Amino acid sequence: MKKVLLFVVLFLLLQTAMAVEKPDVLSRTGWGCPDGNESPSWTQQYANVTHVIIHHTATPNTDTDWAARVLSIWNYHTYDNGWGDVGYNYLIDPNGIIYEGRAGGDDVVGGHASGHNTGTMGVAFIGTFSDTEPTDAALDSAESLLAWKLSQNGISPLENSTDYAGSNYANIAGHQDVSATECPGEDLYSLLPTIRQDVYEIIQGCPAGDADCDGAVSDFELLSYIDTWAVGGASDFELLAAIESWANQ
Numbered sequence: 001m002k003k004v005l006l007f008v009v010l011f012l013l014l015q016t017a018m019a020v021e022k023p024d025v026l027s028r029t030g031w032g033c034p035d036g037n038e039s040p041s042w043t044q045q046y047a048n049v050t051h052v053i054i055h056h057t058a059t060p061n062t063d064t065d066w067a068a069r070v071l072s073i074w075n076y077h078t079y080d081n082g083w084g085d086v087g088y089n090y091l092i093d094p095n096g097i098i099y100e101g102r103a104g105g106d107d108v109v110g111g112h113a114s115g116h117n118t119g120t121m122g123v124a125f126i127g128t129f130s131d132t133e134p135t136d137a138a139l140d141s142a143e144s145l146l147a148w149k150l151s152q153n154g155i156s157p158l159e160n161s162t163d164y165a166g167s168n169y170a171n172i173a174g175h176q177d178v179s180a181t182e183c184p185g186e187d188l189y190s191l192l193p194t195i196r197q198d199v200y201e202i203i204q205g206c207p208a209g210d211a212d213c214d215g216a217v218s219d220f221e222l223l224s225y226i227d228t229w230a231v232g233g234a235s236d237f238e239l240l241a242a243i244e245s246w247a248n249q
C-alpha cells in the first residue's frame, strides 16, 4: 500500500505543471487605439480558449514605428474590412512588445481565422515571415504568452484537439492549418514544432525531475528531485535506503 502511495505521490509531483504568469501586454490605450478599451461596433463574445492560432500580419519587416503599424492594422480591420475592431487577440513586434488586440480582455472571441474564431486565441507576429524568421525577442514573447494561456486552461502544447467548430488540429497551430492561406509564412510555420516544445518546457518549469525537458525522467534526475523536495541534505544513498525501508514495511 505504501509503495503504491509513494508512486502516486511521485507521479503527481512530476506531473505538476507550473501556472505561468501572463507576460506584460501593452494595452489598447497604450498603443493609441482610438476606441480605447471599447469596440462599439463589435459586441464581445467569450469562449474558453482551446487552441492558439499563429499569424503574421504580412506587413513590411522594414517598419520602425511598430505601434503605428498596429494602429494601421486596427484601421484596416475596423474600417476597410468593416469588422468594427482588430481581428487578432494579440500582436507581437520584433522587439518582443506584445500589443492587446481585440477589445474585451481574456477569452474574448476575435476575428482572425474564418469559421474557427470561437475558442481560438489569434496571435500575430508583425511582419512577413515567408522567407525570414521572426526575431528571438518576438519568439520569446510569443512563447511566454502561449505558456500563460495554455497553462491557465490545462492545454497541452504538444497535442491536437477538436475545436468548437469540430475540426481537429494542433493546439498550437498556424493559420494555414485551418484556412487556405500562406499565413503565417513558411519560415514562421516551420518554427511551430520548436515553439510547441519551448512552451511545453516553460509550463513544465524544467528542471522538475526532467532536467532536459524531454518528457523522460532518469533515475538520477528522479533522485535529485526527491532529494531536493523531501529531505534536503540526505545523500542519495541514505535517501534510497530510507525509501526502501519505508516502502517495505
Ligand SMILES: [Zn+2]
Pocket (backbone or CB within 6 Å): 054, 055, 056, 112, 175, 181, 183, 184
Ligand atoms: Zn493569418
